[in-house]
Amino acid sequence: MNCVPIVFSFNKNFLLHFLVALQSIVECREDDSLYEIFVFHNDLDSNDIQRIKNFCRCGYFKFKFSKIENDDLKILNIPDRFGEYSYYYRLLIPFLIPEKNKVLYSDVDVIFKKDPIHMLNFNIKDSPLGVIQFNQPKYFTQSVDFNNKYFASGNLIINIKEIKKYISNYREGISKISLTHKDNFIFHDQDILNLLFYDKVTYLPLNFCVTAKLYKGTYDIDFYKKDGRCYSNYDKKDILDAIENPYIIHYTGKKPDQMPIYDKTNTDWLHLCIKGQFLDLLFHNYLLFKSKNLIDYNALSIQKKAKLFIKSLFPKSFFKIFKRFL
Numbered sequence: 001m002n003c004v005p006i007v008f009s010f011n012k013n014f015l016l017h018f019l020v021a022l023q024s025i026v027e028c029r030e031d032d033s034l035y036e037i038f039v040f041h042n043d044l045d046s047n048d049i050q051r052i053k054n055f056c057r058c059g060y061f062k063f064k065f066s067k068i069e070n071d072d073l074k075i076l077n078i079p080d081r082f083g084e085y086s087y088y089y090r091l092l093i094p095f096l097i098p099e100k101n102k103v104l105y106s107d108v109d110v111i112f113k114k115d116p117i118h119m120l121n122f123n124i125k126d127s128p129l130g131v132i133q134f135n136q137p138k139y140f141t142q143s144v145d146f147n148n149k150y151f152a153s154g155n156l157i158i159n160i161k162e163i164k165k166y167i168s169n170y171r172e173g174i175s176k177i178s179l180t181h182k183d184n185f186i187f188h189d190q191d192i193l194n195l196l197f198y199d200k201v202t203y204l205p206l207n208f209c210v211t212a213k214l215y216k217g218t219y220d221i222d223f224y225k226k227d228g229r230c231y232s233n234y235d236k237k238d239i240l241d242a243i244e245n246p247y248i249i250h251y252t253g254k255k256p257d258q259m260p261i262y263d264k265t266n267t268d269w270l271h272l273c274i275k276g277q278f279l280d281l282l283f284h285n286y287l288l289f290k291s292k293n294l295i296d297y298n299a300l301s302i303q304k305k306a307k308l309f310i311k312s313l314f315p316k317s318f319f320k321i322f323k324r325f326l
Contacts, residue, residue: 009040009089016281023276024111040089114247124202130157153190206242257285
């Protein structure tokens, strides 16, 4: 049997996305694959954890939950990002699971289209990370020139065995970079990894992480190739192949539970949400997003919640909704 270790870090607000990601793994699982799922969180309660553990019944998953104390990140001089620390937990992976040689890290706002074993088995040799190239943010290049080698941190192969060779430098590097660049970072976790491992990473095929917009054809490939930011390390042929044969689809930007169900970029995600029987969480999340105010939302009656849902979720023409499923 192939055991695939995958690390996810998230807070309660992303529980639905995590469950949909698990459902997608079930759908694309190959016959001999099992999954060791490491969950790094800071606010999941017993009901949330039990709902996740229900996936154990299929026999494919083994879960390990770690509640992270944010003081661990403060020691590394990492500021909270938008009042939330869970984004940074990926930085702690070499410290928290040192017994593993190599793991996958994934954001939760994804769906898997191929068994994750294929990503884990990709040979990154002695590189500390396997990464997907990303656009080089303008704010970041004010102090550092990456020559279009900036990478995304949402989907990673993490070579813990290699990182452990200089684990003290890794810890000190995070702290030093955080202090030096705290005023001009926006995506601190991603920016820190780029500075730590610049020019030491292995670029993965773009198939391993295709954005939902690219997958559904809302990006102009020629423009982004010419612009030389997002896909300068990938040939147009490779980009087209990634669109046709994605391993992971990543919902960057606006999330599927914030979009009307007829939006063409979230059709696959919605099918998994329905199949996994997560519609209660979908409706709850969408109503919260539309109401804008948690206190106001909780004060609403059931009838008013239903009215808000119907008014905000559905367009004037119901045909737009149903044709997505015809």
